[in-house]
Amino acid sequence: MANATASILLLGATGQVGHALRRTLAPLGAVHAPGRAAVDLTDLKSLREAVRELGPDLVVNAAAYTDVDGAEEEPGRAARINAEAPRVLAEAAQEARAWLVHYSTDYVFGGGKRAPYTEADAPNPTSVYGRTKRDGEAAIQAVGGRHVILRTSWVYSRRRSNFVRTMLRLAAENDRLTVVDDQIGVPTWAGWCAEATASICERLLAEDDAALSGLYHLTGTGQTSWYGLARAVFAQFGRTGVAAQPVSSGEYETAAPRPAYTVLDSSRVRAAFGVPTTTWAEQLSRFRRHVASLKD
Template identity: 45%
Template sequence: MAERSPTILLTGVNGQLGHRLRTALTPLGEVVALSRAELDLSRADSVRQALERHQPDIIVNPAAYTAVDRAESEAEQAHAVNAAAPALLAQWAAQHQALLLHYSTDYVFDGAGEQPWREDDPARPRSVYGQSKWAGEEAVRAAAPRHLILRTSWVFGDHGGNFLKTILRLAQERDSLKVVADQIGAPTSTALIADVTVALLRDYLRDPAGFAYGSYHLAAQGETSWHGYARFLVAEAGRLGYALRLSPADIEPITTADYPLPAPRPANSRLDCAKLRQTFGLALPHWESGVKQVLAELGAQPQQKDIQ
């Protein structure tokens, strides 16, 4: 592999993580960045055709069905994208000695307790989305010896729709907000996920035979609630000069029960990232630094509309 530049197939290039990865992966090789129109993970024939056409050495798969509530009524579609497609990618990767790097979620856990989840803790997904992502993980592990699964949580960035951008928009439109305060996790930026992805792939390309394949947790350091997250980002946005109609004090804490949704959310989304840090010698920044970075990036460019 060292004799030529590797071909990296990237799925979901228009998604918030795929958009960030497209640029980040460029120094590593020839990046074939495919949109849903070019590689539709809900269709097995589309997946197979893209793989055969491009013959990648590395497959990076951030694309997923992420409409958590809609998945409760679209289980077949969620499983097609989140479980069946990763199975096909893994089977092809195994047959062609390629690496599959796949992203997963804290939703594979039931959210009980307060201890950060470790990679080997039992998965007990409570939602269709979580079940489909867990099935995808299991398919990848079963089929592809050369695999990396990165479980992450509360992902946000400057592209696409996410909690940060929604709260920022609402803070410019409303005089008060109510935000859930009894779910705990670590907001994790697409920039951090992309940086770690590149670091791991560099290790892999240096020594595929000695690489530490497997499943790892990847989240920013620290923890907060959605309410704490909202208050922090509004305070920071105000400091940066955003024109807001409300202050952090205008954001009221509520419980999960006060805001019922079709799919259950994990109360405990804490991820223990010690395995990732120790195996690869990585230092993970605090979640607040990622929020500051994205707010600064958004403030320096025309505002995009949220993609819902």
């Protein structure tokens, strides 16, 4: 068990992964989770001051500009939150001798590969969102210090806007849906991601081994399309009366291009931190049980 007196600064605690992190990080120490009114990632000066004032042992940045299409219209804001803020956090964490854990995305890849991406593959994003997240990774790596960057993908939860919630809402309103079938990735339940992150953080706080610093992929195993995920969601949640029809990406016009293939190979994080192997389908089943338990 990590030092229960550890001080943890959690940013983005109202988001999908951040909300779950409030619970999973609690056994590791005192979690400080300031809201946007207290710490705004677009205000880099206040961001730096927040780290200096707390002097944490661990900074977990679960905040980001995640609107993929919106980033095309607001590239400056996306860059400030996704690239400049992580640089400031890395500098402030290094000054405080704290660990920085930061989330990135599968969208740093362009999708041209047809085998799972590893951490050794060079990023080649095709959207503003992907480029700003790649730049955030590079900024943290340039600063150095104790840091762990976790790339994850296709995150869903009971909170905020996400694909699984959208499918369940549409299934309640329609008996026929069309879903894109030529984009392939790994769906990730935010609750599982937060649990895995907590186990990683426990190791960082307990050992303080700088050799653990680096970039890791954090998803389950297996892969599917958005169409495949939709069908799995309908099956898990008893929406078997909904007929889903696969369509190509070309039938949906979006402001930002989506990569066709962004499956991440997470074997490195499992080897380094002992993160349990779980399939994306197992995570979805756990999510369904989690939702059911909250209704009881």
